[in-house]
Amino acid sequence: MxxxxxxxxxxxxxxxxxxxxxxxxxxxxxxxxxxxxxxKAQSQRIGGYLMERGPTAVSAASATANGWSEALGLDGQRLDLGPGVRQRYLLANGALVGIPPHAFGFLVRRYLSVPGRLRMLAEVLPAWGRSRADESVTGFFQRRFGREFLERVIEPLVGGMFAGDPDRMAMHAAYPALVGMERRHGSVIRGLMRSRLGGGRMPGRRLCSWHDGxxxxxxxxxxxxxxxxxxxxxxxxxxxxxxxxxxxxxxxxxxxxxxxxxxxxxxxxxxxxxxxxxxxxxxxxxxxxAPPLAVVFLGYRRSQVAHPLDGIGCLHARTEGRVLSGVLFSSTMFQGRAPGAEVALTGYVGGARAPELARLPAEDLLAMVRSEVADLLGITGPPLLTRVCHWRHGLPQxxxxxxxxxxxxxxxxxxxxxxxxxxxxxxxxxxxxxxxxxxxxxxxxxxxxxxxxxxxxxxxxxxxxxxxxx
Ligand SMILES: Cc1cc2nc3c(=O)[nH]c(=O)nc-3n(C[C@H](O)[C@H](O)[C@H](O)COP(=O)(O)OP(=O)(O)OC[C@H]3O[C@@H](n4cnc5c(N)ncnc54)[C@H](O)[C@@H]3O)c2cc1C
Known part of the structure; x- marks a missing residue:
């Protein structure tokens, strides 16, 4: 047939x-x-924990995703981000800096130097030219926002979202919406303001998941x-x-x-x-x-962790020299990711930034990641639960x-x-x-x-x- x-x-x-x-x-x-x-979308219940081996959240602003959620009868299990999500963290000189999750959060915190922030704002000036078809992500952001913004903001973001290398990524293919804003408004900042993304709404609030991941x-x-x-x-x-x-x-x-x-x-x-x-x-x-990527899931008692975990998680610029490209505070993001008095963290290693690290055996990865999160988040004692997931082919670049x-x-x-x-x-x-x-x-x-x-x-x-x- x-x-x-x-x-x-x-x-x-x-x-x-x-x-x-x-x-x-x-x-x-x-x-x-x-x-x-x-x-890649595999959610696994382990005791009272829920490990996301791949995606952790879906855009709540997506009409298509919302349509499927409703059509498949999943709306009753839908979860918005938890009330504990108040900022996103970036690592600067070994310390985590909280940034409010709106488009201009970088202006109100001292994560970037004053000249770095002024250069970022100067993006609205008509002096920065137009994107060529083969421009890299590095080329685009350096041209429009300056070197500091590129290294301290874009590089960790690209590492977190694409597990990618901004020097090699094509701006037109990876961020067509931002290239469109430059073309239409002569400035990304002006484009963001016009599209109301910069109107103080929290991008982080537009994520959702479901009870079972x-x-x-x-x-x-x-x-x-x-x-x-x-x-x-x-x-x-x-x-x-x-x-x-x-x-x-x-x-x-x-x-x-x-x-x-x-x-x-x-x-x-x-x-x-x-x-x-x-x-x-x-x-x-x-x-x-699609370079290899490793996901390391860790469960701790809340009392073992000094950090308030009051955000989506943290991202690390390559210049910080860490094994982890970022860590999600999974149990802050969505309820039901860890049992009562415990917390769940999900770390990411590898991608285009360091593919060789993602190929390490689980025990070696765990040892490195445990010591790094202990240092970053002030954790004492061993985790209650550990799991490692290796993706031989991670995200397409x-x-x-x-x-x-x-x-x-x-x-x-x-x-x-x-x-x-x-x-x-x-x-x-x-x-x-x-x-x-x-x-x-x-x-x-x-x-x-x-x-x-x-x-x-x-x-x-x-x-x-x-x-x-x-
Ligand atoms: C660690 C990680 C974290 C992520 N986080 C997020 C996130 O938070 N939010 C988000 O929106 N996205 C996230 N993503 C991206 C998103 O999960 C993926 O892009 C998406 O799930 C890919 O779906 P797909 O169906 O295109 O490909 P895949 O999920 O790769 O599915 C392809 C399927 O093809 C099958 N297959 C391959 N070869 C054959 C064959 N010869 N015969 C039969 N079957 C075959 C495979 O087994 C696989 O099941 C993440 C991805 C990863 C890896």
Missing amino acids: TIDVAVIGGGVSGLATACELQRRGHRVAVLEREVRVGG VGALPRALAIRLGPCVRTGVTVRTIRGRGPEGFRVDTAGGGVVDASAVVVATPPHAAAALLERMAPLAAEAAALIE YNIGHDNRIAALRAAEGALPGLFVTGNYFHGISVASCLDEATRTAGRVEAFLTGRSRAAASLPPARGQAAARC
Whole structure:
């Protein structure tokens, strides 16, 4: 039997694409290599703790994420940030400095020097030129906001959000909204003020999760999809069958014939799957790096920790020379992340900044991270709980040349009607961006399927069909 769409990859991107297509009446199958769905979005209950192995929070301002939460019946379990979240911390010369979480928080604290703050404000002047297509994140922020803001604010933020290296990241691909503000308003600050982001609202307040963590979202998507989600099935190859569509060969799940195929895997896996059919696109996908990342989860008694933990967490500039790129105060962010009188912390190591550290064995990582958080947060005594999660391929890097790689992937879609590629390396790495991209992908797949059935309806009936009608 030929189904309409085979979706390869049961992370947020693949599941949301499949769910949207199923809702529109198409027959889909989701083929997921692991025994669990969710991809990077894995939330694990350990005693009274909840460990997020991947995403911790979703943008509460995302209409698409909110729409899915409601449609999947998750609104009753939805959690806003806890009342204890009052600031975000940055590490400066070995000490944590709290910054109010509004866009101008950096102006009101002494984290930046006075000349650094004046230079930051001077961004509104029309003196800083316009972004070139291949400008790096470093180039953009240094040009507009000065060196100190770049090193002390942007570098740790980029490390925290993308696990990325701002020297190599492409501004146009990673932060298109800020480039747009420069183009339209001649200044990012003016653009932020116009879009009211700078109006004193707290960006940190626009995050949410669910009682059982972000992993509740892919689990609910999979439940909605039903038995068409097949786990423990690794796709080995995709072969074109001309007008018949595609044949997907799997290890553990036989062969699946489909009119269309959606590749919703990380880029390195997409490269392997596209190699035979679309070698140029495969080459482009293989060039999208996703350096390793390690997540270290720690539980302590509240009384062991001197720091008030009154924020989302802390980020560290590379110049601070720490192993950790940042630590989330998980039990402050959302309720139910640690038992009563205990607290949960989640540390991140590796990414483009220090990939070799993320490859260290769990015991070595734990020893380093424990000593670092003890120093940063004034912790005494050993943790009550420890867990380490290694991602061999962490977050895709939107590095210089990214647009060309995406163009090569889109060209393959054009050359092989019925083949689609989606995921977190197209229009943003966040869960909300993946959901938006999934909606667009489902729309493109549906347009293809509709065009195909219209074309079939306008053809004269094949001989066998005519005979059957007689
Ligand atoms: C540590 C970490 C923290 C993060 N924090 C946040 C956060 O707080 N907020 C936020 O919004 N985002 C966050 N993100 C980003 C976000 O989680 C991801 O971008 C998103 O979940 C990616 O979803 P995806 O479906 O595109 O890819 P993936 O989750 O990688 O899913 C791809 C799936 O494809 C499967 N697959 C691969 N090859 C094959 C094959 N051959 N056959 C079958 N299946 C295959 C994989 O097993 C996987 O399940 C974080 C990510 C990480 C790693």
